[in-house]
Structure formats: C-alpha cells, structure tokens
Amino acid sequence: MNSDRSSTVTPSRGGGFAAGIAGFAGIMLAIASVFQILQGISAIANDSVFAKAANYVYEFDITTWGWIHLLMGVLGLAVGLAILAQQTLGYLGGLGIAGISAVTNFAWLPYYPVWSLLIITFNVLVIWALCKRISGDRVDEDYYARNERSGGYGESQAGRGSGEQS
Numbered sequence: 434m435n436s437d438r439s440s441t442v443t444p445s446r447g448g449g450f451a452a453g454i455a456g457f458a459g460i461m462l463a464i465a466s467v468f469q470i471l472q473g474i475s476a477i478a479n480d481s482v483f484a485k486a487a488n489y490v491y492e493f494d495i496t497t498w499g500w501i502h503l504l505m506g507v508l509g510l511a512v513g514l515a516i517l518a519q520q521t522l523g524y525l526g527g528l529g530i531a532g533i534s535a536v537t538n539f540a541w542l543p544y545y546p547v548w549s550l551l552i553i554t555f556n557v558l559v560i561w562a563l564c565k566r567i568s569g570d571r572v573d574e575d576y577y578a579r580n581e582r583s584g585g586y587g588e589s590q591a592g593r594g595s596g597e598q599s
Contacts, residue, residue, distance in 0.1 A: 455524065458562035459516030462527055465534065465555035466509030472548065473503030498541060505534050516563070524563050531559040 476499025493501075512530045515523025535556040538549040 454562045455516060455519065455566040458527060458559045458566065459513045459523075461513075461555050461562065462509055462516060462531060462559045463513035465531075465552050465559065466506045466513055468548075468552055468555075469502045469506030469509060469534065471506075472545070472552075473499045473501070473506055475499070476502060495544070498544065501537060502541070505530070505537055509534060524567055527563050528560060531556040531563070535560075 476495050478499075509530045512523055512526040516527050517523075535553045538552045538556070542549045
C-alpha cells in the first residue's frame with residue numbers, strides 16, 4: 434500500500450530536470466542576445482573598433498553587420514523571455530534563433546574571432562538545452578516504469594488473463 438501511495442505522490446524527477454534545462458536555455462539565450470545587442474550597437478556607433486577583413490566572402494560594411502547583430506539580439510532576447518515564460522512557441526523559436534545566431538556569428542568570425550566563438554558556444558548550449566527539454570516533454574523517463582507498477586495499459590496489462598491472476 435505504501436509503494437502505491439508514494440508512486441502517486443512523488444513527482445517525477447525528469448519533469449524538474451526538464452524545467453531546469455528550459456530555464457537554463459532561456460537565460461543563456463537572453464545573455465547571448467544582450468551580448469549581440471551590445472556588439473551591434475558598438476558596430477553601428479563606431480565601426481573603427483573592429484578589424485576589417487580583406488577579401489572575405491561574407492564581407493559587409495561593419496555598420497550593416499551591426500544592424501544584423503542588433504536585430505538578432507532583440508529577437509533572441511524576446512524569444513529567451515518566452516522560453517523563461519515556458520511558452521512552447523518560445524522553445525521552437527529558440528531553436529531557430531540560436532541556430533541563425535550561430536551561423537551569423539560564424540560569418541562574423543574574421544572581424545572578432547574570440548567574441549564570435551563565445552556567442553556560438555552560448556548558442557550551441559541553448560540548442561542542446563532546448564532539444565533536451567523538447568525530448569523530455571514527449572515522454573518522461575519514468576513513464577513506462579510507472580505504467581508497469583500501476584498495471585497500466587501497456588504490455589504488463591495485456592499479458593494478464595483471467596486465469597493468471599494471483
């Protein structure tokens with residue numbers, strides 16, 4: 434009797450872990466986005482701060498790159514806040530924004546390599562955390578174990594016939 438009561442009262446550890454992962458993703462995306470906003474503002478305000486890449490395939494004017502980073506930062510900050518508010522659309526938007534931001538910073542590498550690698554790393558962590566959260570939402574780790582203990586509708590219930598009950 435005690436084991437039945439504890440299985441219904443005790444919350445799954447997977448749910449708390451998944452919520453923590455989502456919070457981590459939201460905070461990381463917000464931090465990376467604030468960095469991108471600052472990067473964009475500095476490129477727009479004073480483009481002489483950044484080194485000019487000679488004959489680079491993705492060469493734009495530094496001010497144009499500043500606007501790109503500013504836009505990515507504002508979008509990322511909004512999506513990061515949506516993730517923290519536990520909005521499903523925020524999780525999916527976070528995957529998209531983090532992916533686009535990582536590609537944008539890859540193209541920005543010749544101008545500011547260390548900074549770009551830092552932002553790419555943050556974005557990869559966001560993508561990992563959101564994928565972990567989304568996969569945790571599908572079926573939590575203890576679903577099948579709980580189903581077997583409680584005599585759910587899975588295989589454990591199907592194998593019991595009227596003559597097999599103890």
